[in-house]
Amino acid sequence: MKVSSKLMYALTAYIGAASIIYIFATIFVDDSGNVKGGEWIGITMLVISTLMTLMLAGYFHFTEKRQDILPQDWEEAEVEDGAGTYGFFSTSSIWPAVMSGSIFVLGAGIIYMHYWMIGFGAVLVIWSTTMLNLQYGIPKEKH
Template sequence: MRPGAKIMFSIAAFLGIVALVYIFSTMWVQDDAFLYGLEYTGSIAILLAFLLAMMLGGYLQFTGNRIDTLPEDWEEAEVEDKAGVLGFFSPGSIWPFAMSLAVGVLGLGLVFMYFWMIALGAIMLIWASTMLSLQYGMPKEKH
């Protein structure tokens, strides 16, 4: 079993114990004279965290059994054995800033429920994300 799967299953085991303790303590321990019983919000949150950890552990276990030995598992591995393609990073682009402005306009529109501002922010966000995706696919004079 890979270390990632072991860590996720350990977290899941911890969350399972915490969920049991939390559920039984909220069901049987009364903090006042009138209100007691299962506390649904916390119980569901801890159970969902347990299920998420189990799901991730299962995925890591499933994929770990099907891949070859990774460079970090070799004793004689060098740093460059793990290095892959780093990709291309834009040295200077205005579009991430434009996207953040569009998200700001959209957020303000949602906060104050100005439908015209929501529409403007959505249009700005679609335009900025499209231009970010296409900035190196167009000739330099077009952007």
């Protein structure tokens, strides 16, 4: 087993134990300020959290079993062994700022329920997203 699945199985065991303690504590501890019985929101949240971490642990277990040895599993690994290519990040692009402004206009339209502003903001978000994605596909003279 690899590190991620072990970590998620341990987290599943911890949340499962905490949920069992919580269930017994809310059912059997008498507190005069509460109604007698279990507190269903907390019980539901803890049981669902346990099941979700178990699902993620199972996914990590089955996918890591089919992978080769990862750098975090080596005892003599260095940081640069796990570092891959980070990709290309544009340093001088104006489009993230334009997209932030258009999301602000859309949000302000939703908050104040101005339908014309919602439409204008949606058009701005679509336009700025398109221009952000096409900024290196369009020749410089077309900008």
